[in-house]
Amino acid sequence: MKKGLFFVLLVAIITLAGCSGSDKNTIEFWTPLTGEDGAYMDQLVEAYNETEPEFKVKHVVTSDMYTKMYTVLNSGKGIPDLSIIHADRVPSFVKQDLLEPMTTIVEQQSELNQDNYLDVAWESGVIDGTQYTIPLDIHSNAMYYNEDLLKEYGVENWLDDNVITFDEMLSMEGKLAENQFIVNDALMSWVILAQIQNLGGDIQVDGEPAVNTPEMKQAIEAAKQVADAGLMTPYGEDGYLMFQSGDVFFSTDGTWSSTGHAEVEGLNFGVTNIYSFEPDVYHNRASSHLFAMLANEDRTDEKEQGIGEFLEFIRQNSLVWAEAGQIVASTDVVESADYDQYMQSFFTSTPEQEESLYIYTYEYYPYIQEALDMYVADLVHGEMDIDEGLAEMQKFVEDKVNEGTLDVENAPDELPEEE
Amino acid sequence: MQNKRNFAPIFFVGPHIILFIVFILIPSIYGIYASFTKWNLVADPVWVGLDNYKTILADSDSTFNSQFLNGLKNTLLFVVLSVPLMIIIPLMIAVSLEHKEVKLKNLFQTLLYVPGLISISAAALIWSLIFNKQLGIVNNLFGSEAVWTTTQPYAWITIIVVTVWAGIGGNMIIYRAGINGVSRDLYESAEIDGAGSIRKFFSITLPSIKFPLIYTLVMTTAGAFNVFAQPLMMTSGGPRQGTTVLMMYIRDLAFSHGESIAGMASAMAVLLGLVILVISAFQYYAMSRNA
Amino acid sequence: MRKKISISKYISYLFLIVVSAIWTIPVIFGIGTSFRSQTEVVNEGFRLLPVNWIVENYVKVLENTSTAPILQWLWNSVFIATTHTLLVVIVISITGYGYSRMKFKGRDLLFFTLLAISFFPNVVNLIPSYKIIDILGWVNTPWAMIVPGLAGMGNIFLVRQFMKGIPMELDESARVDGANDFTIYSRIILPLIRPVLIVCALFSFTGSWNDFLWPVIVYTDVEKMPVTAGLLLLQDIYGNYRMIGQLMSSAILAIIPTLILFFFAQKYFVSAINLNSGIKG
Numbered sequence: 001m002k003k004g005l006f007f008v009l010l011v012a013i014i015t016l017a018g019c020s021g022s023d024k025n026t027i028e029f030w031t032p033l034t035g036e037d038g039a040y041m042d043q044l045v046e047a048y049n050e051t052e053p054e055f056k057v058k059h060v061v062t063s064d065m066y067t068k069m070y071t072v073l074n075s076g077k078g079i080p081d082l083s084i085i086h087a088d089r090v091p092s093f094v095k096q097d098l099l100e101p102m103t104t105i106v107e108q109q110s111e112l113n114q115d116n117y118l119d120v121a122w123e124s125g126v127i128d129g130t131q132y133t134i135p136l137d138i139h140s141n142a143m144y145y146n147e148d149l150l151k152e153y154g155v156e157n158w159l160d161d162n163v164i165t166f167d168e169m170l171s172m173e174g175k176l177a178e179n180q181f182i183v184n185d186a187l188m189s190w191v192i193l194a195q196i197q198n199l200g201g202d203i204q205v206d207g208e209p210a211v212n213t214p215e216m217k218q219a220i221e222a223a224k225q226v227a228d229a230g231l232m233t234p235y236g237e238d239g240y241l242m243f244q245s246g247d248v249f250f251s252t253d254g255t256w257s258s259t260g261h262a263e264v265e266g267l268n269f270g271v272t273n274i275y276s277f278e279p280d281v282y283h284n285r286a287s288s289h290l291f292a293m294l295a296n297e298d299r300t301d302e303k304e305q306g307i308g309e310f311l312e313f314i315r316q317n318s319l320v321w322a323e324a325g326q327i328v329a330s331t332d333v334v335e336s337a338d339y340d341q342y343m344q345s346f347f348t349s350t351p352e353q354e355e356s357l358y359i360y361t362y363e364y365y366p367y368i369q370e371a372l373d374m375y376v377a378d379l380v381h382g383e384m385d386i387d388e389g390l391a392e393m394q395k396f397v398e399d400k401v402n403e404g405t406l407d408v409e410n411a412p413d414e415l416p417e418e419e
Numbered sequence: 420m421q422n423k424r425n426f427a428p429i430f431f432v433g434p435h436i437i438l439f440i441v442f443i444l445i446p447s448i449y450g451i452y453a454s455f456t457k458w459n460l461v462a463d464p465v466w467v468g469l470d471n472y473k474t475i476l477a478d479s480d481s482t483f484n485s486q487f488l489n490g491l492k493n494t495l496l497f498v499v500l501s502v503p504l505m506i507i508i509p510l511m512i513a514v515s516l517e518h519k520e521v522k523l524k525n526l527f528q529t530l531l532y533v534p535g536l537i538s539i540s541a542a543a544l545i546w547s548l549i550f551n552k553q554l555g556i557v558n559n560l561f562g563s564e565a566v567w568t569t570t571q572p573y574a575w576i577t578i579i580v581v582t583v584w585a586g587i588g589g590n591m592i593i594y595r596a597g598i599n600g601v602s603r604d605l606y607e608s609a610e611i612d613g614a615g616s617i618r619k620f621f622s623i624t625l626p627s628i629k630f631p632l633i634y635t636l637v638m639t640t641a642g643a644f645n646v647f648a649q650p651l652m653m654t655s656g657g658p659r660q661g662t663t664v665l666m667m668y669i670r671d672l673a674f675s676h677g678e679s680i681a682g683m684a685s686a687m688a689v690l691l692g693l694v695i696l697v698i699s700a701f702q703y704y705a706m707s708r709n710a
Numbered sequence: 711m712r713k714k715i716s717i718s719k720y721i722s723y724l725f726l727i728v729v730s731a732i733w734t735i736p737v738i739f740g741i742g743t744s745f746r747s748q749t750e751v752v753n754e755g756f757r758l759l760p761v762n763w764i765v766e767n768y769v770k771v772l773e774n775t776s777t778a779p780i781l782q783w784l785w786n787s788v789f790i791a792t793t794h795t796l797l798v799v800i801v802i803s804i805t806g807y808g809y810s811r812m813k814f815k816g817r818d819l820l821f822f823t824l825l826a827i828s829f830f831p832n833v834v835n836l837i838p839s840y841k842i843i844d845i846l847g848w849v850n851t852p853w854a855m856i857v858p859g860l861a862g863m864g865n866i867f868l869v870r871q872f873m874k875g876i877p878m879e880l881d882e883s884a885r886v887d888g889a890n891d892f893t894i895y896s897r898i899i900l901p902l903i904r905p906v907l908i909v910c911a912l913f914s915f916t917g918s919w920n921d922f923l924w925p926v927i928v929y930t931d932v933e934k935m936p937v938t939a940g941l942l943l944l945q946d947i948y949g950n951y952r953m954i955g956q957l958m959s960s961a962i963l964a965i966i967p968t969l970i971l972f973f974f975a976q977k978y979f980v981s982a983i984n985l986n987s988g989i990k991g
Contacts (some may be wrong), residue, residue, distance in 0.1 A: 233735070439863075518719060
């Protein structure tokens with residue numbers, strides 16, 4: 001009796017609730033671009049919609065986009081037509097069959113090809129020869145310098161070869177005024193990832209994650225040496241704000257920070273590469289915002305065509321995106337004269353410079369990044385023994401890889417072999 | 420008569436039970452089910468039985484085992500540090516506010532309630548600036564040389580300060596209401612007997628607000644076990660994962676950058692739920708029996 | 711005797727003033743920061759109030775009506791929180807009546823079982839919860855935030871206990887006069903439990919207002935969002951706080967409605983509240 005009544009009521013509630021379908025003629029476009037970035041993307045979308053396309057674009061900013069993506073993918077409803085994802089997500093998304101290839105779009109829009117984009121951005125969307133994404137930008141680790149401080153200490157010549165070395169930084173040991181520092185520890189895990197490239201190392205061996213490597217150790221030890229010499233902003237202090245207040249020579253944050261630093265009056269700053277061991281080998285760990293289509297059977301061919309037109313429009317008109325501080329991926333934009341006014345054009349000024357931008361595309365990279373974020377500050381600042389930390393990080397990543405359910409659909413068959 | 424009695428409660432309790440089933444019971448059952456599976460949030464969960472629990476509880480080599488133990492230890496530490504303050508400070512405030520000669524009660528109460536209305540990210544930023552070594556007030560005022568968020572025990576202190584600052588408003592109001600309801604006669608007769616303020620507090624006020632105390636203790640404790648925003652924003656769980664609470668590990672497993680490990684996360688959440696349950700039940704029974 | 715009261719009065723004042731000062735200084739600092747430029751934030755040390763007051767932080771936040779329609783968000787939040795609160799008051803008073811003043815088999819067992827279940831952390835229940843909201847067609851509607859919270863047990867716990875303290879003789883004599891449960895509930899019990907309902911209403915309102923995990927999941931439409939979820943969109947995606955002043959100004963704007971409500975409601979419950987009236991009998 002009771003149960004019956006509840007059931008009736010439950011059904012009533014469910015049926016009472018209406019359905020909300022998304023508009024057939026709009027492209028629902030999700031991005032994780034909060035803050036100012038979202039406003040610039042809005043401008044681009046608005047400009048596109050003013051061209052009266054058949055399919056208008058509706059830009060949806062989501063502050064916790066990936067969690068939200070999982071929820072809609074799981075329920076199969078409300079999946080966006082187009083979205084922006086980060087480069088490091090591509091391998092695992094593809095492996096889980098969550099992405100629709102861009103194949104037909106690339107066929108229809110002939111200009112959407114590798115020649116028209118920065119190579120590294122384009123290639124981060126290629127998995128086993130299939131194009132899954134079209135790049136919007138590269139956002140990279142970058143090192144800002146305080147012009148006044150360099151001048152004050154007479155070391156502007158450090159910038160001559162566009163690479164600051166560990167040795168140059170260490171040469172200032174004991175020479176700085178109180179509460180001044182050479183470099184902060186912003187985005188330290190990205191800096192370490194660049195050093196691994198500088199040292200010729202990698203984060204994988206034959207597809208297995210490799211965190212506990214000699215290169216990783218050397219990279220962390222080198223950074224620790226700078227910290228031990230009292231040249232790095234101390235652990236836990238806000239190095240980003242300290243750079244803005246003019247007490248730090250270099251800030252290792254991102255290309256996008258230029259707009260934030262520009263807000264501070266009287267801060268004269270420029271941008272260069274992340275410090276390195278040798279002036280002729282340098283890398284900047286980068287990522288990329290990529291247009292991607294989450295797998296969704298309801299997406300019509302016409303809509304896909306509409307998406308192609310939007311992406312072509314972005315390719316031609318994304319100069320606005322440079323305002324957000326990002327390295328625009330479209331070469332038409334990057335080579336235009338207007339682009340030179342933006343600070344980040346430094347990173348595309350020469351072919352060598354362009355090659356310094358390094359995007360990790362190893363499938364388990366996200367776990368490695370997570371491990372680095374969790375441990376690297378403690379290691380660099382001497383809170384934890386490096387060997388011990390590296391061993392724990394290696395274990396951390398391996399355990400996560402083993403628990404990850406990538407092969408879950410084949411799990412029953414493959415399990416015996418794996419053991 | 421018997422029939423009538425059985426039927427009426429359905430109308431009073433039934434609607435809420437439906438809401439409960441739909442919005443709490445079904446999701447919880449799914450969450451418990453997920454704890455026995457491997458699940459990446461997108462594909463269908465694959466049943467693995469007790470594997471997740473075995474790994475978390477018994478496999479001392481596993482990262483998940485050490486994460487769980489460390490997270491649970493830190494969560495318990497947070498509970499032990501924060502809950503007494505979240506009870507005692509608002510209680511003292513309420514007692515002071517209910518003093519019959521104190522004026523401006525509303526002003527004081529508003530001032531103390533406002534921090535709870537500020538969004539946690541803004542609150543964390545305010546306190547980060549206050550604890551900031553260069554810009555902040557704490558070091559300038561107290562001449563401390565420590566970097567608060569990365570040195571123990573200061574890292575915990577910053578977390579507790581933000582929590583207590585933003586969290587006492589609700590309990591304060593409950594206690595005030597409770598004390599307000601104590602009959603004036605009791606106090607007056609006690610005064611005639613020559614009882615001092617302290618004795619009046621212990622022999623009249625406290626026993627009279629027994630239920631508000633039980634209620635706030637149970638609720639505050641359960642809330643404290645679910646903490647994650649304050650440590651995440653104040654210390655990022657450092658130094659050396661010394662302030663990484665269990666909910667941070669659970670969220671990282673389920674919603675971090677790599678492929679989701681939601682089954683393991685669910686198992687940790689279920690274990691946390693059991694801990695909360697046991698402790699709340701213990702508190703409730705202990706408090707209801709005594710006093 | 712007289713002297714004793716004075717001493718405790720001064721101790722009370724002293725304590726209240728000290729605590730209020732400690733609690734208020736960060737708020738003033740936050741408000742002050744919302745009127746400071748980024749330059750000033752990084753260059754001046756700790757100062758309670760700005761050197762140069764600027765309103766640009768507020769202007770920028772209010773001007774950005776396409777990506778961040780903060781006034782619309784505030785309105786959404788007011789609607790959601792108010793509706794939620796009204797429904798909470800109805801649900802908890804009816805349910806509390808059922809669990810305290812009606813007799814049925816397994817009543818207390820049922821109550822404590824539900825209470826126990828509700829203690830489970832809900833972090834991994836996000837996906838099934840979303841699925842249910844999706845099935846109901848409530849994604850991007852206010853109902854997604856108004857209804858699920860009605861299932862909570864905390865307030866019912868409080869109301870139930872309060873009602874238990876009201877003497878059963880009241881019900882009995884009404885029943886003799888021919889009143890049924892609904893009449894007893896609405897005519898006798900409801901007026902008596904007003905204080906506890908006001909307290910619960912306040913908690914529900916601020917709880918609904920401050921929730922930020924759930925709304926991020928159930929809203930994509932920027933126009934429909936409540937203000938806490940909206941504020942997250944203003945924050946920097948890289949975790950650097952580019953614009954400290956703007957973050958503060960938006961946070962300050964977001965608390966104004968609750969603050970006003972609190973200020974007016976408090977007059978009410980300070981005079982009316984008497985949580986123990988029932989319990990004492």
